[in-house]
Amino acid sequence: MIxxxxxxxREERPAQSAPADDLILVRRAQGGEYxxxxxxxxxxxxxxxxxxxxxxxxHEDANDLTQETFIKAYKALGSFKGDSSFFTWVYRIAVNKTxxxxxxxxNKIHLSLNDLDFNAEHDPDLVAFVSDKTPRRDIGLSxxxxxxxxxxxxxxxxxxxxxxxxDVQGLSHEEISKIMDCNTGTVRSRLFYARQxxxxxxxxxxx
Amino acid sequence: xxxxxxxFKDLRRLLALKRHEQPPPGYFSYLPDKVMMRVxxxxxxxxxxxxxxxxxKLDAQPVxxxxxxxxxxxxxxxxxxxSQDLQHEANAxxxxxxxxxxxxxxxxxxxxKHFANPAPLFYLTDFTSTDPVLQEPPPAATFKTFQSRxxxxxxxx
Numbered sequence: 001m002i003x004x005x006x007x008x009x010r011e012e013r014p015a016q017s018a019p020a021d022d023l024i025l026v027r028r029a030q031g032g033e034y035x036x037x038x039x040x041x042x043x044x045x046x047x048x049x050x051x052x053x054x055x056x057x058x059h060e061d062a063n064d065l066t067q068e069t070f071i072k073a074y075k076a077l078g079s080f081k082g083d084s085s086f087f088t089w090v091y092r093i094a095v096n097k098t099x100x101x102x103x104x105x106x107n108k109i110h111l112s113l114n115d116l117d118f119n120a121e122h123d124p125d126l127v128a129f130v131s132d133k134t135p136r137r138d139i140g141l142s143x144x145x146x147x148x149x150x151x152x153x154x155x156x157x158x159x160x161x162x163x164x165x166x167d168v169q170g171l172s173h174e175e176i177s178k179i180m181d182c183n184t185g186t187v188r189s190r191l192f193y194a195r196q197x198x199x200x201x202x203x204x205x206x207x
Numbered sequence: 208x209x210x211x212x213x214x215f216k217d218l219r220r221l222l223a224l225k226r227h228e229q230p231p232p233g234y235f236s237y238l239p240d241k242v243m244m245r246v247x248x249x250x251x252x253x254x255x256x257x258x259x260x261x262x263x264k265l266d267a268q269p270v271x272x273x274x275x276x277x278x279x280x281x282x283x284x285x286x287x288x289x290s291q292d293l294q295h296e297a298n299a300x301x302x303x304x305x306x307x308x309x310x311x312x313x314x315x316x317x318x319x320k321h322f323a324n325p326a327p328l329f330y331l332t333d334f335t336s337t338d339p340v341l342q343e344p345p346p347a348a349t350f351k352t353f354q355s356r357x358x359x360x361x362x363x364x
Contacts, residue, residue, distance in 0.1 A: 031268055032264050032268055034243060034246070034247065034313070037243070037246065038239055038242075038243050041238075041239045041242050041243070042239050045235055045238050045239060045242075049230065049238070053228070053281065054225055054228075059230060059231075062230075063230075063234075063238075065247060067238070067242050069341070070246070070271060071242065071245055071246055074246045076248075113228060114228040114230050114231075115229065115231075116224070116228060116229070117229045119227060120224065120227035123223055123224075123227065124219075125219070125220040125223035126223055126224060126227075127219055128219060128220055129220040129223075141224065144221070144224060145224055145228065148221060148222070148224055148225065152225075164225075167219055167222045168226060176218045182322075185312055195218055195219075198218055199215060199218050200222065201312045202218065204219065205221065206217045206218060
């Protein structure tokens, strides 16, 4: 019997993970310097896109919402005082925009999933998942991806958000609490409930 | 309620799959350009005139204002210097009249040399505008027989 490797717990990023020069770039962007804001976009585009994508399970929507997030951030840059990190601030804009969008999209879910990258087959977590005696261990990764996304879409927006930020993106409870403007206890309870729901939806594919 | 790392082990392993979902290749290399293009368009459309936009930009960035001022001053100085050089060159060539007196006008040696042996202007004296340019003999008449019979008079019987 193949012994599965221990579950790799993703390292949680510290609450103040934003580079120190974020504030310098923000100040320059507030002065109207486009290149400084461009630097901020380049720095956070992947994380913002990923959050929105995992919330919508649709590339086109994620593309639009990511652009709108940064445009709104630029317009609202004057109101950014630096009390929180730019990272948390821009995340909050993305999350609010996405949740507002999802309210209008209700019952019109259309999955447009991105392809899996080459490393997926070699991810230790996935190798362990497939090698374990799961009832459907012969299923392909693409099908698994589709089932997982469908299950994610059945969660409520806030529960999907917590799972996305914590289990997919590896943010800490503290950081999620800042982004969602709630306390860490609420984050933990939402995370527990969301995982429980997902486990139920995906019981055919889990042990 | 307990959410220690050991809970939901398989679910969390499965969720790792989400981290491998990637947008089309090169997507993140053109996204910032798209964003910045829209930002600049929005920025520009907020102002009714380009002048308002420029004033706002210069107000926000004194360094940029200084750079613009420096560049404009440089261009003006360059223009002034060029015009001075041209004037000086023209004076040296004698093109400009001295003291505004046509009688005192002295063409430059180059001009004088050029006009020392002017081409003959016979065409202004010997010909008029209605004269043919080519002085060639008239071509042989094709209908010579008709020329000997003016007004096509009938041939006497």
